[in-house]
Amino acid sequence: MAVNATMHVARPGRRDACLDWLQMLSGASLVLFMWCHMILVSSVIISPKVMDAIAWFFEATYMAQLGGPVIGIVFLFHFILAARKIPFTSYEQKTIWEHAKMMMHRDTWLWVVQAVTAMIVLIMGGIHMWVVLNDLPITAMKSAARMQQTGWTIFYLILLPMVELHVSIGFYRILVKWGVISNKTRPLAKRGEYLLLATFLFIGFLTIIRFLTLAIH
Amino acid sequence: MGRKLQFEIFRFNPQDPLSVPRMQTYFLEETDKMTLYIALNRLREEQDPSLIFDFCCRAGICGACAMVINGRPGLACQTQTKDQPAKIILHPLPVFKLIGDLSVDTGVWFREMYNKTESWIHTNKVIDPHQQEERMENEVAEQIYELERCIECGCCIAACGTARMRDDFMGAAALNRIARFMVDPRDERSEDDFFEVIGTDAGIFGCMGLLGCEDVCPKQLPLQNQLGYLRRKMGITAVKQLVPALGKIKLDKLKIGKFIPGGDK
Numbered sequence: 382m383a384v385n386a387t388m389h390v391a392r393p394g395r396r397d398a399c400l401d402w403l404q405m406l407s408g409a410s411l412v413l414f415m416w417c418h419m420i421l422v423s424s425v426i427i428s429p430k431v432m433d434a435i436a437w438f439f440e441a442t443y444m445a446q447l448g449g450p451v452i453g454i455v456f457l458f459h460f461i462l463a464a465r466k467i468p469f470t471s472y473e474q475k476t477i478w479e480h481a482k483m484m485m486h487r488d489t490w491l492w493v494v495q496a497v498t499a500m501i502v503l504i505m506g507g508i509h510m511w512v513v514l515n516d517l518p519i520t521a522m523k524s525a526a527r528m529q530q531t532g533w534t535i536f537y538l539i540l541l542p543m544v545e546l547h548v549s550i551g552f553y554r555i556l557v558k559w560g561v562i563s564n565k566t567r568p569l570a571k572r573g574e575y576l577l578l579a580t581f582l583f584i585g586f587l588t589i590i591r592f593l594t595l596a597i598h
Numbered sequence: 599m600g601r602k603l604q605f606e607i608f609r610f611n612p613q614d615p616l617s618v619p620r621m622q623t624y625f626l627e628e629t630d631k632m633t634l635y636i637a638l639n640r641l642r643e644e645q646d647p648s649l650i651f652d653f654c655c656r657a658g659i660c661g662a663c664a665m666v667i668n669g670r671p672g673l674a675c676q677t678q679t680k681d682q683p684a685k686i687i688l689h690p691l692p693v694f695k696l697i698g699d700l701s702v703d704t705g706v707w708f709r710e711m712y713n714k715t716e717s718w719i720h721t722n723k724v725i726d727p728h729q730q731e732e733r734m735e736n737e738v739a740e741q742i743y744e745l746e747r748c749i750e751c752g753c754c755i756a757a758c759g760t761a762r763m764r765d766d767f768m769g770a771a772a773l774n775r776i777a778r779f780m781v782d783p784r785d786e787r788s789e790d791d792f793f794e795v796i797g798t799d800a801g802i803f804g805c806m807g808l809l810g811c812e813d814v815c816p817k818q819l820p821l822q823n824q825l826g827y828l829r830r831k832m833g834i835t836a837v838k839q840l841v842p843a844l845g846k847i848k849l850d851k852l853k854i855g856k857f858i859p860g861g862d863k
Contacts (some may be wrong), residue, residue, distance in 0.1 A: 397799045473763045473764075479761045483666065485669050488809040504650050521604075557807040560826020563823050
C-alpha cells in the first residue's frame with residue numbers, strides 16, 4: 382500500500398468488480414470446457430468410433446464450428462482479464478520470485494505455477510485450436526495422424542500437463558478467492574485439487590498413448 | 599547442554615552512509631524454552647550492542663518484534679528456537695520502511711491504512727457521555743472481538759505476494775479492518791460506502807488468494823474466510839448497483855453472506 386500523499390482522488394466505480402467477475406466466470410467456463418474436452422478426446426481409449434460419434438454430434442449441431450471459435454474468444458478474453466494480475470515487468474517478476482523462494486509456501490508456489498503455465502497455455506493452446514479448427518471435422522484418425530508426428534507428440538506431452546496444472550490450480554483458487562473453501566475445508570479441498578490433477582493427467586497421458594498406438598488407415 | 603545455534607542476521611543501517619547491507623553470523627548456545635526474543639536480547643547484550651530490533655511486550659500482544667524467520671514472517675517472541683533448525687536466518691519484514699537491521703516502521707503504513715479504510719465508527723447519532731453505552735448482542739460483540747484481535751504486526755502484509763508486487767494493495771490487515779466495521783451495528787456505513795473503500799483492485803479485488811496472510815498470522819485470525827466473504831459481498835454489491843432490481847435480495851438469506859469468524863459456524 383502506497384504511503385505517499387494522495388495526488389488525486391480515484392473516482393469510485395465498478396470497473397474492477399466487473400473485471401473480477403468476468404475473470405472468474407470466463408475461468409470457470411474454460412475449466413468446464415476442459416473437462417468436457419477431456420471426455421471427448423479420452424473416449425478414444427474406449428474406441429475411436431466412440432470419439433468419432435461424439436465429434437460428429439458436435440459437428441452436426443454446429444457446436445464445433447461455432448463453439449470452437451467462441452471458446453477461442455473466451456480463451457483470449459480470459460487471458461486479457463487475468464493478465465491484470467500477472468507480473469509482466471521485470472521488477473514484479475523478480476519480486477514475486479524472491480517472495481516465493483523466501484516463503485516456501487505451497488499456495489504461493491501454486492500461484493507462480495499458474496502464472497507460468499498461463500503463458501505456455503496461451504501460446505500452445507492457441508496453436509492447438511488454430512490447427513484443429515482449420516481441419517474440421519475432428520476425427521480420431523486425423524488426431525492420431527497428427528500426434529504420431531514427433532514434433533506434435535512432444536508438443537502435446539508438454540501442453541497436457543501445462544493445461545491440467547493451470548485448470549486444477551485455477552479451479553481451486555476460484556473457490557478460495559470467492560470463499561467457497563473456508564479455512565476448515567481447505568485441507569480437504571487441497572487434497573481434492575491434487576486428486577483432480579492426478580486423475581486428469583492419468584486420463585490425458587493414457588489418451589496420448591492411445592493416439593500414438595492407433596493404427597492409421 | 600543445548601544446541602549451538604547459528605544466527606544469520608541481516609545488518610544494514612540506512613542512517614549510516616558507510617553501512618552496507620550484509621548478513622552477519624552469530625553463535626549462541628540454546629537454553630531451555632528459548633525464544634528468538636530471548637536469543638536476540640542475549641546477542642545484543644553479550645555480543646553486539648549495535649544490533650537493531652524491536653520488542654515491547656514479549657507476549658505476542660504488541661506485534662513489534664515481527665520479522666522474517668527462516669523465510670516466514672512471524673513474531674520473535676512467539677517463536678521458540680527448539681522449533682527451528684540450528685541455523686536461523688533473520689530478515690526484516692519486506693514492504694515496510696527499514697529503520698535498521700531487523701527493525702521496520704509499520705506505524706506509517708498502518709496510519710495510512712486507517713486513513714484509507716476510515717477506521718472509525720461512522721455514525722450520525724449524538725452520543726451522550728453521561729448515558730450508559732448502547733448494548734449489543736453478545737454474539738455480535740464476539741464477532742467484532744474476533745476480528746479486533748489484530749495486533750498490526752504487519753506479518754500478513756509481508757507474506758502477501760500482491761502487496762509485495764503492488765504498493766497500492768491494501769492487504770489483509772486493512773480488509774480485515776473493514777470486515778470488523780461491517781459487523782459493528784454502531785457503524786452506519788452502507789454496503790455502497792464500504793464498496794467505495796475496498797471495491798477495487800487496490801482492495802478486495804486485488805487479492806489473488808495466495809493465502810500467505812492466513813498461514814502466517816500470529817493471532818490465527820480467520821483472514822481467508824474474511825477475504826472470501828468480502829469478495830462475495832462486494833461482488834454482489836456491484837451487481838446490485840448495476841441491476842437495481844436485485845437490490846432487494848438480502849445477502850444473509852442466501853446463506854452466502856454470513857460471517858464466519860474462526861471458521862465454519
